[in-house]
Amino acid sequence: MIVYEYPFNERIRTLLRLEDLYEKFSFFLHQEHALQHHVALSTIFEMLEVAGRADLKSDLLQELERQKQTLLGYKSNPNVQIEALNAILAELDRTSAALMAAQGKTGQNVRDNEWLMSIRGRTIIPGGACEFDLPSYYAWQQRSPQQRFDDIANWFAPLTPLFDALNLVLRLLRDSGSTVKLIATAGSYQQMLQGKQYQMLRLTLDATLGAIPEISANKYMLWVRFTSQGGDMKPKSFEDDVPFDLTLCNF
Template sequence: MISYEYPLNERIRTLLRLEDLYRKLGHFHRSDAPQDHHVALITLFEVLEVAGRADLKVDLMQELERQRQILMSFRNNPEISEEALSGALYEIEQASASLLAMAGKIGQYLRENEWLMAIRSRAAIPGGVCEFDLPSYHFWLNRDPAARRGDLEAWIQPMLPIRDGLTIVLRLLRASGHPEPQLASNGSYQLTMSGRSAQMLRLRLASSEAAIPEISANKYALSIRFMRPETIARPRTVERDVAFELTFCSL
């Protein structure tokens, strides 16, 4: 199955973007290749850009506290595993404490590093980080892989509380809904929301289904068009019925 997620507000959109960036960051920084470490550094700059747009830390702490209070209400419920509940509460409390310990503006320590900011500025120019543009960066890319990785980990580590907090929030959000089988007649599906509230839609298709969902939604209606996965010609609507799963997620 292939999953597609569609955020219905800006806050969830930001969390999903950051989740994707942190996933790439974790992948590329573990490599030994200088090209992968370059991608990891550029990705870290993207994390800095996205995380710095809003008061993300406060939003995450407030949501974690809200979820903690909800979980606390399940104490002494015979249908809830006390061990699982305690583990979830501990995880939330640890993430909240780490976020609280983050002093100042997110990523300020990176902004104060002139060497990194010079790379960030040049990276915005196509081909702008060539060795003749940034010889000190060229030297760094030719250092021992373990030394480069050590630098990357030192730059990444202070940003990990954001990753840990959003991971918990998104996991709870995804677990909040129940998938329902649906059918798009002749490639199209419409639904009136009728007061149904959601923060994110999750759509799952069989991997063998050659169709890509184009989703449009607001508080009144949901519309999904399934398109053929063309890579050369203009995409066209699938002219057949498409079975899929749809989940409304909300915290």
């Protein structure tokens, strides 16, 4: 099964982009080759570009607090599993406290490092990080995999509270929706949303169908058009019926 996600607003779009970058960073950080560590470091620079919004930290803190207050309201409900509720409340408190304790602008420690900024300036140029452009960086790449790992992990460490908060918010958002089974007749599906605000939709379908969803949505209407790829990779309309699961998520 393949899960496709579609954000309804710019805030969720930013969080999903940062989550995607974090997954790439984590993968390449835990590899051993110097070229893989180069990708991990370059991904930190991309994170700083996306997370450059000054209000991202405050947005996450407000959302964590809002989720906490919402969940506290369930404490009096006799049908709630109190241990599970207390566990998520404790996680919200820990994540909020760590994010609040993070000082300065996101990634300021990287921006204050002239050596890292010189690398960042070269990596935006195609082929700009060659050994003759950055001999000191080339020398660093010759260090042991563990040394490079430790350096990159230390440079990323101040960003950890932000990404912990981001991952928690997205996890709560994904868990907020209820899933329904639908069929796109002749590869097309429309649904009126009647002005109701959603944050994100999740669409799950069988990978063996070869169908690819193109999603368009706003607060009034959702439209999914399925396509397929031929040998030339160009999309073409998918004419068969497509069964899929749809989850509309909203805090």
